[in-house]
Amino acid sequence: MESSDLETLRNFWGKDRVLLIGIDLGTTFSGVSYGVWKDPSVNGNVSPNPVVCWPGVGNLSTKIETAVSYDDSGDCSWGWLALEQPNVMSWFKLLLPGDGELHFNVNDLKEVQQAKATMQRLGKRLVDVVGDYLRMIFQYTLQYIRQERGDVADVLPFHIIFAVxxxxxxxxxxxxxxxxxxxxxxxxxxxxxxxxxxRFVTEPEAAAMAVVPEFTEPFEIREVVEGSGGLCGAAFLDNSFRNFMKKKSLDEGLIWDELHREDQLHVLTAWEGRIKNDEVRTLFDSLKPEIEKLVRRQVIAVQEKTLRPPKYILLVGGFGQSPYLYNSLKRTYNGHVTVFQGKGSSPSSCVSRGAVICGMKQQVLIHSRISRFSYGFVLDKPFEKGVHHKDDKYFDESRGYYMAQDQMEWLVKRGDDVAIREPQTFYYERRIDHRARGRREFREVIWESRSSKPSNRKADLDNDEDFMVAKSILITTPPVEQLPKIKHEGTLWYLFAYDLKVEVSGASIKLSAKWTKDRSVELIAECVNVVVGA
Known part of the structure; x- marks a missing residue:
């Protein structure tokens, strides 16, 4: 069951306590945190706890390798243990958006090519690989929680929050x-x-929720500008460093890939003082321009929209712990924007910890989001000369006046500030022939456009490759005999009027259609997860 309304879930569970589990599925490393939610009327809030001990990891760590391997019998290994097995696959998270959906071509990456080739050779689908990894990390998490908290993993309902x-x-x-x-x-x-x-939450939303307690001044969180991303995280730094070490080891007569992982760590420790700072700086400098460009775009976008710079730049995740990155951004924005960096394991676990906090409706302080797409319906509207195209004009006998067919009703447009806690309701109606009997079904299609200023005429959009069906919602009427009748020029029609409610929560839009009769409201259709913020 997918849901974002914790009060509804509490009624569904029938419990005052729920085990919240936040999962941060990363490109190269993943993390999990958990917390026990208690009814505020009974006792307080959630304190997220990251999982800090993973199979095959000698030291305490909040992250585990995002890797899967299969032996000849099909048995699955995961995490660090998978790296010691054949048929290992990693970086598969980058394949989830599908070809053509990212702004950059992930298929050119060697790790992605290797993962796709291995899946093809083993006859595995992407959903099989990711599903196996989620299953293994979740089963281990429950085992970890049992050791830490006893039987809460066996007696409490689970609400899982995936950061995307x-x-x-x-x-x-x-x-x-x-x-x-x-x-x-x-x-x-x-x-x-x-x-x-x-439910799903976005990674920036989860990270923001995790760092809120670290600020002393009260404030609320709103997404001001549309987020962006790039292939320039710690995974790519690690890859550059691995290639660097391969070259270094060849100079010493060693073949890096043939060394056991513990031997690689030993070599790294032995060479730590022999690697020159300028050599390491070169590795960082290969990614730094792209990171600085992404940050600069966000800062400029905030300034253009609010007429003032942002107050903080928050560094989170594994790369967020880098002193080099912190000092570079601090020099760039000195005196203009405060660069904030957590210490210890906090930055690397903030997404999974924040996901746990996002699992509590009472704790979600993000009041609005920015829509990444325009979403709307097609409907006919009363024809207005000078507003509608003459080719769309037709005479509606049930109404007795001219209509404009196939006009767009945009619920939200790309770049709009969409309030999370303020659902919108739209009124729609359909006329049904008076000779009809029983229930009738019709489908309302939710269309999406990447444009921030899409046309209000569907005919203008039909050949646009960025205009497509996002979701459809099947609406079933009550028996038409129960509907009110209207009469026009001697002809009777059944009038089916309904409200379409739009609610934004986390990374999705929830749509529900309701019909009112005799002061009672009947839910006639529901459709969730039309993405606005992801």
């Missing part, structure tokens, strides 16, 4: 839903424990 990239759209989330289903995470629980539920 801000640039993901609906196709990637659909893949994630398939992965979650195949992982068996949402399977029925024994002993009558309520069914597991889950």
């Amino acid at each position: 990239p801000a640039i993901w759209k609906e196709k990637a989330l659909d893949y994630m839903r398939q992965d979650i289903r195949l992982s068996c995470i949402t399977n029925a629980r024994p002993n009558g424990v309520a069914k597991t539920t889950y």
